[in-house]
Amino acid sequence: MPNHKLARGVALVGAGMSKFGAFKGKTSRDLFVEAYVEMLESVDLGINPKEIEALYVGNYSCDLFEGQGHIAPIMASWTGLNPLPAVRVEDACASAGLALREGILAIASGMYDVVVVSGVEKMTDLPTEKVTDTLATAADVQYEIPAGFTFPGFYAAMATAYMHAYGATPETFMRVGIKNHQNGSMNEKAQFGATISSMMEGRKASAAKKGLPIPEWKDEMDFLHDDRANPIIAWPMRLYDCSPISDGAAVVLLVSEDLASKYSRNPIYITGTGQASDGALHDRQILTSIPSARLAANQAYQMAGITPADIDFAEVHDCFTIAEIIATEDLGFFEPGKGWIAAEQGDTSRIGPKPINLSGGLKSKGHPVGASGVGQVVEVWKQLRGQAGERQVPGKLRYGLTHNVGGTGQTCLVHIFERRD
Amino acid sequence: MPNHKLARGVALVGAGMSKFGAFKGKTSRDLFVEAYVEMLESVDLGINPKEIEALYVGNYSCDLFEGQGHIAPIMASWTGLNPLPAVRVEDACASAGLALREGILAIASGMYDVVVVSGVEKMTDLPTEKVTDTLATAADVQYEIPAGFTFPGFYAAMATAYMHAYGATPETFMRVGIKNHQNGSMNEKAQFGATISSMMEGRKASAAKKGLPIPEWKDEMDFLHDDRANPIIAWPMRLYDCSPISDGAAVVLLVSEDLASKYSRNPIYITGTGQASDGALHDRQILTSIPSARLAANQAYQMAGITPADIDFAEVHDCFTIAEIIATEDLGFFEPGKGWIAAEQGDTSRIGPKPINLSGGLKSKGHPVGASGVGQVVEVWKQLRGQAGERQVPGKLRYGLTHNVGGTGQTCLVHIFERRD
Numbered sequence: 001m002p003n004h005k006l007a008r009g010v011a012l013v014g015a016g017m018s019k020f021g022a023f024k025g026k027t028s029r030d031l032f033v034e035a036y037v038e039m040l041e042s043v044d045l046g047i048n049p050k051e052i053e054a055l056y057v058g059n060y061s062c063d064l065f066e067g068q069g070h071i072a073p074i075m076a077s078w079t080g081l082n083p084l085p086a087v088r089v090e091d092a093c094a095s096a097g098l099a100l101r102e103g104i105l106a107i108a109s110g111m112y113d114v115v116v117v118s119g120v121e122k123m124t125d126l127p128t129e130k131v132t133d134t135l136a137t138a139a140d141v142q143y144e145i146p147a148g149f150t151f152p153g154f155y156a157a158m159a160t161a162y163m164h165a166y167g168a169t170p171e172t173f174m175r176v177g178i179k180n181h182q183n184g185s186m187n188e189k190a191q192f193g194a195t196i197s198s199m200m201e202g203r204k205a206s207a208a209k210k211g212l213p214i215p216e217w218k219d220e221m222d223f224l225h226d227d228r229a230n231p232i233i234a235w236p237m238r239l240y241d242c243s244p245i246s247d248g249a250a251v252v253l254l255v256s257e258d259l260a261s262k263y264s265r266n267p268i269y270i271t272g273t274g275q276a277s278d279g280a281l282h283d284r285q286i287l288t289s290i291p292s293a294r295l296a297a298n299q300a301y302q303m304a305g306i307t308p309a310d311i312d313f314a315e316v317h318d319c320f321t322i323a324e325i326i327a328t329e330d331l332g333f334f335e336p337g338k339g340w341i342a343a344e345q346g347d348t349s350r351i352g353p354k355p356i357n358l359s360g361g362l363k364s365k366g367h368p369v370g371a372s373g374v375g376q377v378v379e380v381w382k383q384l385r386g387q388a389g390e391r392q393v394p395g396k397l398r399y400g401l402t403h404n405v406g407g408t409g410q411t412c413l414v415h416i417f418e419r420r421d
Numbered sequence: 422m423p424n425h426k427l428a429r430g431v432a433l434v435g436a437g438m439s440k441f442g443a444f445k446g447k448t449s450r451d452l453f454v455e456a457y458v459e460m461l462e463s464v465d466l467g468i469n470p471k472e473i474e475a476l477y478v479g480n481y482s483c484d485l486f487e488g489q490g491h492i493a494p495i496m497a498s499w500t501g502l503n504p505l506p507a508v509r510v511e512d513a514c515a516s517a518g519l520a521l522r523e524g525i526l527a528i529a530s531g532m533y534d535v536v537v538v539s540g541v542e543k544m545t546d547l548p549t550e551k552v553t554d555t556l557a558t559a560a561d562v563q564y565e566i567p568a569g570f571t572f573p574g575f576y577a578a579m580a581t582a583y584m585h586a587y588g589a590t591p592e593t594f595m596r597v598g599i600k601n602h603q604n605g606s607m608n609e610k611a612q613f614g615a616t617i618s619s620m621m622e623g624r625k626a627s628a629a630k631k632g633l634p635i636p637e638w639k640d641e642m643d644f645l646h647d648d649r650a651n652p653i654i655a656w657p658m659r660l661y662d663c664s665p666i667s668d669g670a671a672v673v674l675l676v677s678e679d680l681a682s683k684y685s686r687n688p689i690y691i692t693g694t695g696q697a698s699d700g701a702l703h704d705r706q707i708l709t710s711i712p713s714a715r716l717a718a719n720q721a722y723q724m725a726g727i728t729p730a731d732i733d734f735a736e737v738h739d740c741f742t743i744a745e746i747i748a749t750e751d752l753g754f755f756e757p758g759k760g761w762i763a764a765e766q767g768d769t770s771r772i773g774p775k776p777i778n779l780s781g782g783l784k785s786k787g788h789p790v791g792a793s794g795v796g797q798v799v800e801v802w803k804q805l806r807g808q809a810g811e812r813q814v815p816g817k818l819r820y821g822l823t824h825n826v827g828g829t830g831q832t833c834l835v836h837i838f839e840r841r842d
Contacts, residue, residue: 006530069482070558102510140495142448
């Protein structure tokens with residue numbers, strides 16, 4: 001696997017995102033401009049847009065979601081970045097992580113010094129069943145789809161394999177959802193800005209208001225076991241185990257390392273990048289781990305010269321709750337088969353030893369698929385700079401990590417970020 | 422506009438392509454493997470696939486054409502390149518030119534030494550009207566499509582503007598088609614392996630065989646003026662002014678300059694790359710030129726340290742015949758308004774001073790949209806190495822150029838190739 005030294009280092013000096021959610025009246029262009037403007041405003045020492053030299057756009061399927069192809073120059077147009085080179089990259093739900101890597105390589109190549117990296121997706125124009133069909137095109141359509149699988153099914157297969165191998169239960173997965181909604185309740189950009197507990201209380205209040213019988217849920221776990229409140233999508237994955245259908249955009253600004261102090265009082269250095277691919281799920285030897293994630297993580301750690309123990313916190317690809325548990329093992333935070341125990345013990349909570357998905361993750365923050373990988377970077381930027389407000393992890397942070405998966409791991413990208421002061 | 426120096430040089434050491442055409446029983450995977458195997462076999466000193474470090478795939482819309490997203494890891498799977506990083510890039514019909522540029526930057530970055538760059542498209546599974554709709558998503562769907570335009574209309578508007586400004590006639594465009602079919606008749610990989618004259622004779626013979634009246638076409642121009650033989654698509658663009666709907670794949674192998682002699686007895690160096698973007702057609706000041714092409718060309722010439730006069734031959738993006746004439750002006754081969762005169766005088770023919778589209782171009786070779794940009798590179802590779810057979814330009818060649826356009830110029834990429842021995 002390739003893991004050479006980059007010709008020069010790259011720093012992150014700005015980050016912004018739209019709110020993630022379902023926005024009926026907005027197009028991907030509108031959301032993109034919101035994120036871009038917030039990115040510009042986030043640059044400590046200011047950026048003149050004329051200094052920008054290229055635009056990378058991660059997007060999964062504007063083609064199928066909005067009937068629009070060739071979106072990179074359109075986003076360049078709407079942000080005033082024409083006639084700069086505008087590049088769309090796509091590796092399904094890892095499209096934005098891929099945009100980040102391509103932006104890093106482009107700066108390292110010497111071609112550019114200042115690059116905008118972004119991700120955008122507008123999913124809610126389609127009815128839900130069409131969204132599921134569109135997402136299913138990220139699998140191997142020729143072989144996997146005729147077998148009756150869509151993504152909840154794939155991850156349910158991984159979840160049952162994991163339960164069988166290691167003893168986790170559906171309750172394990174529920175606890176991941178509870179944690180991520182807890183984190184997301186403190187994120188004003190999150191699609192669900194509420195804990196599961198408060199959503200449960202809201203349902204009770206709504207029933208009371210309508211004069212209907214008030215459901216007798218004792219606590220969150222009781223609520224999550226109610227088939228009507230939390231229906232089974234593909235057992236053991238229930239509704240609250242699945243990330244939502246979302247619209248959103250996220251934009252970051254990368255510069256060559258030597259320019260970092262020109263733009264930022266507190267730049268974040270991207271010291272590790274890893275990427276790997278894989279075949280379809282049925283070709284794998286194992287369902288309880290994503291091999292491309294292990295490979296990508298190892299590349300990133302090796303490049304950064306650190307180990308999993310050095311990572312202070314991570315944003316991982318929790319498209320389903322099982323995916324977060326597997327991710328924490330693939331990234332080397334916990335031994336194989338121990339990630340579910342760590343999750344149950346609270347080790348991955350905001351105040352635990354290895355906080356995971358402080359933003360709320362895809363589960364609560366939302367999952368506009370082609371934007372999610374850069375959305376993760378926005379959280380790392382905020383946490384490392386101590387700007388995450390109510391959800392800020394206490395204490396000094398040095399290393400953050402992002403883990404972005406396409407399909408069931410046909411693609412995985414891992415990046416490592418460092419604060420150096 | 423950015424135009425920095427790359428951290429290291431890049432060489433082309435292998436190239437292959439599938440036949441372009443309409444292949445009912447084949448998928449994009451089949452065509453990709455054909456092209457990949459031919460590329461491997463083209464490497465003078467051989468390549469062990471284990472030495473390859475990444476795969477870049479240009480593809481416009483596998484999503485809409487085949488209902489398949491996330492195709493980069495699938496192509497990696499079918500060529501045995503998993504678990505290498507597999508990247509899909511998209512800028513409409515310039516997707517493969519974009520893949521080339523991203524591959525160049527990736528090697529220059531220091532991340533990889535050996536990269537496969539490719540393009541693929543499988544268009545003929547859809548009925549023709551659906552293909553036109555799919556291609557139209559490369560325009561600005563929100564503004565341009567409701568105005569009633571699809572691509573033949575856009576280029577017809579450019580053609581009429583050009584005729585009005587400079588005095589060209591529909592016959593000018595016909596002559597471009599005749600030339601490109603002449604070139605393509607000598608290319609065994611071309612979709613139309615025949616001159617327009619021989620297609621005309623074929624029609625006569627077919628009529629005779631069926632006992633129908635034999636059409637009385639005097640010559641090719643007479644044939645091309647026949648509304649039944651060559652119907653108007655969007656005046657002045659007739660059927661034989663439009664590139665066809667095609668399936669195909671093209672694959673090349675890039676290595677860092679210092680490794681060129683390890684793989685090739687006669688490597689080709691990529692000494693210039695340029696890319697620019699633009700807004701929709703209605704936002705432009707001018708319809709007789711593509712501004713992004715002028716910008717991209719200037720970047721590439723500057724990087725290569727040469728001028729348009731140095732270019733021995735070029736493969737340009739003749740999606741419509743008018744596009745070739747405009748390209749030869751945008752690339753600086755002829756003054757604005759003089760390209761049509763050069764075309765009429767035969768200056769761009771195989772034996773003229775500036776041969777254009779020796780492969781037959783998109784017009785005759787075929788236009789599998791996301792593959793075309795790398796298809797152009799395959800021709801440059803063959804011509805510069807003296808391996809183009811019957812259509813080989815006589816004499817020693819040093820510089821070749823490729824010009825790949827997305828949409829009506831929302832994207833343009835230009836690359837310059839050099840033989841050094």
